[in-house]
Amino acid sequence: MMKQIKIFSAEFRLLEEMLDTYKNIPGSLITVLQKAQEIYGYLPTEVLSLIADGLEIPVAKVFGVASFYTQFRFQPVGKYLILLCKGTACHVNASQAIEQAIEEELGIKDGQTTPDGLFTLKNVACLGCCSLSPVMMVNEDTYGSLTPDKTKKILQKLRELSA
Amino acid sequence: MKIAVGQGSCGTAAGAGKIFSLLQKSISNGGLEADLTITGCIGMCFLEPIVDIYDDAGLKRLVKVTENDVEAITDYIKTGTASKIEHLLITGEDNAFLTKQTRVALRHFGLINPEDINDYIAAEGYTALKKALAMTPGEVIDEVKLSGLAGRGGAGFPTWFKWDAARKSEGNPKYLICNADEGDPGAFMDRAIIESDPHLLIEGMLIAAYAIGADNAVVYVRAEYPLAILRLTKALEQAAAAGFLGESILGTAFGCDIRIKAGAGAFVCGEETALIESLEGNRGMPRLKPPFPAESGYWGKPSNINNVETYANVPWILLNGGPAFASMGTEDSKGTKVFALTGKVKRGGLVEIPMGKTLRDVIFDIGGGIRGDARFKGVQMGGPSGGCIPASLIDTPIDYKKLGALGAIMGSGGMVVMDDSTCMVGIAKFFLDFTAKESCGKCVHCRIGTKRLLEILERICAGEAKPGDGELLEELGKEVKSGSLCGLGQSAPNPVLSTLNYYKSEYEAHIHEHKCPAHECKSLIMYLIDSEKCTGCTLCAKKCPVGAIAGEVKKPHAIDNDLCTKCGNCYQVCKFGAVRIL
Numbered sequence: 001m002m003k004q005i006k007i008f009s010a011e012f013r014l015l016e017e018m019l020d021t022y023k024n025i026p027g028s029l030i031t032v033l034q035k036a037q038e039i040y041g042y043l044p045t046e047v048l049s050l051i052a053d054g055l056e057i058p059v060a061k062v063f064g065v066a067s068f069y070t071q072f073r074f075q076p077v078g079k080y081l082i083l084l085c086k087g088t089a090c091h092v093n094a095s096q097a098i099e100q101a102i103e104e105e106l107g108i109k110d111g112q113t114t115p116d117g118l119f120t121l122k123n124v125a126c127l128g129c130c131s132l133s134p135v136m137m138v139n140e141d142t143y144g145s146l147t148p149d150k151t152k153k154i155l156q157k158l159r160e161l162s163a
Numbered sequence: 164m165k166i167a168v169g170q171g172s173c174g175t176a177a178g179a180g181k182i183f184s185l186l187q188k189s190i191s192n193g194g195l196e197a198d199l200t201i202t203g204c205i206g207m208c209f210l211e212p213i214v215d216i217y218d219d220a221g222l223k224r225l226v227k228v229t230e231n232d233v234e235a236i237t238d239y240i241k242t243g244t245a246s247k248i249e250h251l252l253i254t255g256e257d258n259a260f261l262t263k264q265t266r267v268a269l270r271h272f273g274l275i276n277p278e279d280i281n282d283y284i285a286a287e288g289y290t291a292l293k294k295a296l297a298m299t300p301g302e303v304i305d306e307v308k309l310s311g312l313a314g315r316g317g318a319g320f321p322t323w324f325k326w327d328a329a330r331k332s333e334g335n336p337k338y339l340i341c342n343a344d345e346g347d348p349g350a351f352m353d354r355a356i357i358e359s360d361p362h363l364l365i366e367g368m369l370i371a372a373y374a375i376g377a378d379n380a381v382v383y384v385r386a387e388y389p390l391a392i393l394r395l396t397k398a399l400e401q402a403a404a405a406g407f408l409g410e411s412i413l414g415t416a417f418g419c420d421i422r423i424k425a426g427a428g429a430f431v432c433g434e435e436t437a438l439i440e441s442l443e444g445n446r447g448m449p450r451l452k453p454p455f456p457a458e459s460g461y462w463g464k465p466s467n468i469n470n471v472e473t474y475a476n477v478p479w480i481l482l483n484g485g486p487a488f489a490s491m492g493t494e495d496s497k498g499t500k501v502f503a504l505t506g507k508v509k510r511g512g513l514v515e516i517p518m519g520k521t522l523r524d525v526i527f528d529i530g531g532g533i534r535g536d537a538r539f540k541g542v543q544m545g546g547p548s549g550g551c552i553p554a555s556l557i558d559t560p561i562d563y564k565k566l567g568a569l570g571a572i573m574g575s576g577g578m579v580v581m582d583d584s585t586c587m588v589g590i591a592k593f594f595l596d597f598t599a600k601e602s603c604g605k606c607v608h609c610r611i612g613t614k615r616l617l618e619i620l621e622r623i624c625a626g627e628a629k630p631g632d633g634e635l636l637e638e639l640g641k642e643v644k645s646g647s648l649c650g651l652g653q654s655a656p657n658p659v660l661s662t663l664n665y666y667k668s669e670y671e672a673h674i675h676e677h678k679c680p681a682h683e684c685k686s687l688i689m690y691l692i693d694s695e696k697c698t699g700c701t702l703c704a705k706k707c708p709v710g711a712i713a714g715e716v717k718k719p720h721a722i723d724n725d726l727c728t729k730c731g732n733c734y735q736v737c738k739f740g741a742v743r744i745l
Contacts, residue, residue: 026443026444026462027442027443027444027462028444029444029445030424030427030441030444031424031425031444033427034386034425034427064446065444065445065446068429068446068447068603069426069427069428069429069447070427070428070429071386071427071428072427086348087348087349088348088349088505088506088543088546088577088579088593088594089348089349089505089506089511089579091590091593092505092506092507092579092580092581092585092590093506093507097730097731100730104708124387125346125348125430125597126346126347126348126349126350126351126387127172127387128172128173128345128351128354128387128388129172129173129176129208129351130208130349130351130503130505130506130511131173131208131209131211131505131511131512132173132176132177132208132211133505135176142172142175142176144176144177148732
């Protein structure tokens with residue numbers, strides 16, 4: 001679903017101000033994309049065009065850079081963003097089983113969002129908490145030493161909290 | 164009395180933040196006299212959360228502290244009754260994890276508050292910078308040359324050489340860059356250094372900037388490290404306020420600013436020219452070398468790039484002299500190195516040891532051996548660019564050349580320990596999945612070669628191997644190495660080639676017998692119930708998500724392998740060891 005970018009919205013004003021700040025600083029495209037994602041939660045196509053206009057660079061370049069880095073997303077994420085660590089230590093300690101448990105519990109795969117907009121699952125390379133492996137982060141909270149059962153219970157609890 | 168709660172990312176993830184706020188509350192509510200503070204990572208991740216109590220009796224280190232223990236700690240602060248916290252005290256055995264290390268880059272870990280510059284200054288902080296500024300840049304480089312310090316990010320290139328090249332290079336301005344884009348899954352020492360001792364990095368960078376003649380520096384740090392960015396931001400503000408940054412530092416003609424640039428998530432940006440592209444706001448695709456960054460780097464100007472740990476060694480070298488650093492280590496590799504010890508090891512965390520210690524020293528002596536006393540199968544070193552070293556070579560001394568000769572690399576220092584339950588074909592597949600996704604796409608050999616390697620490994624693990632797949636992997640692996648521009652492609656086949664070399668029989672079992680000896684590849688295993696051991700307790704049937712287990716109560720059950728999804732639940736829950744894997 002495409003978000004309509006409203007010209008008179010607070011978000012739009014923030015974007016305009018930010019583009020004003022950075023348009024004369026060479027090499028700031030990635031920073032601009034990061035700030036835009038902070039404003040909108042993701043990078044809507046229209047915002048990519050606005051950035052291209054604002055920085056006076058081709059929109060192909062903006063999209064090329066945005067699509068290169070894993071941090072940038074082009075779809076909104078759910079209320080709970082699950083970052084499942086797929087680092088080496090987690091792999092050795094069976095993160096595969098945790099991914100399976102999440103898929104079973106939520107019915108989504110890596111990169112997808114539940115239809116109710118509650119959960120998004122994203123596999124990440126390494127969260128750097130290797131001694132707690134297997135690990136996942138849900139928004140700001142880290143959960144370590146996971147088992148499939150424990151993972152399902154955490155997700156169930158979060159779902160109850162939002163009910 | 165001083166109480167310090169270890170708050171690195173690991174500690175926080177284990178719940179240290181909650182313990183800190185509970186302690187804070189009980190201290191202020193009770194009007195207790197205790198100075199509560201934070202410290203960074205202590206490096207003993209396996210014992211987190213850790214609370215250190217300093218009083219007249221010295222240090223009491225409490226480990227694996229839970230929220231329920233806060234009351235007992237409060238009681239100790241109030242009355243000095245130690246009996247209720249005794250069970251939390253670190254054991255001598257666990258403490259040996261620390262005492263057996265030689266800490267240079269990590270020497271302030273657990274001892275200072277990373278958010279307070281005064282703690283750092285009290286620990287001889289910024290004295291190395293003073294010393295350096297009283298020397299000529301050439302003398303500083305000579306000292307680093309004497310130390311034998313080599314790049315700790317992976318390649319192991321002599322640090323002084325890069326500095327010297329950048330210093331002598333024509334062009335103005337010059338830039339100093341810190342590579343904190345620690346993308347190797349399983350390595351976290353750079354994050355820990357920034358979180359636990361950010362001023363050490365700043366001081367090391369300032370010395371380097373002075374040596375090469377740069378007045379502008381930038382730290383390129385992974386966006387996935389929010390706490391590191393936060394602490395470094397604070398540290399930079401404090402350093403600037405204290406006159407260690409900006410113009411005429413310490414009253415000299417030398418001035419330098421340091422700023423932070425958050426990366427956006429791309430493993431290839433660990434490669435220095437890709438990192439520069441990313442700094443300039445482009446896709447992080449490596450440039451052709453030469454010209455090297457020392458001649459033409461950031462915005463085409465002379466630039467020097469080192470990683471966090473490299474800079475973190477510099478102040479110690481200036482304070483103690485290059486020869487003192489060089490006296491540690493081996494002929495080929497000088498000084499100490501930090502390793503992130505993880506995987507199936509009993510004690511995981513950050514280990515800093517002099518080069519030349521053996522893998523056995525690290526994994527068994529310091530790490531305490533394998534969890535559950537399982538058999539040690541091998542250790543993966545250097546992440547996606549590295550290789551696996553088998554149990555038979557555990558007495559190999561750790562140095563750049565010796566590890567390289569075994570097909571592994573020092574890399575940034577990731578050390579993932581594996582036991583018999585890890586499939587080595589699976590580990591190769593795991594890394595190729597990573598590099599295939601992270602390949603920037605510039606070189607055909609890397610872009611397509613890693614994908615093809617991955618496909619071959621996938622079919623081997625799925626039981627669909629073709630005859631000659633082993634040979635094909637080897638041939639293609641060598642092609643990818645020789646046909647790629649940067650370190651990512653040149654080293655991407657290492658995990659495949661090293662496992663093929665040391666665990667050939669495991670590949671053969673997969674390819675020819677369609678068996679996975681580690682019982683990890685689902686397509687190659689089958690669950691069976693031993694009718695003699697099965698008591699008919701029905702637990703497995705209840706836990707089976709697809710209803711593949713049937714049987715009457717108190718009679719042996721059986722698994723319908725057409726329905727079985729091999730989730731392993733039955734194997735996990737059986738209390739009688741009746742479920743077997745074939």
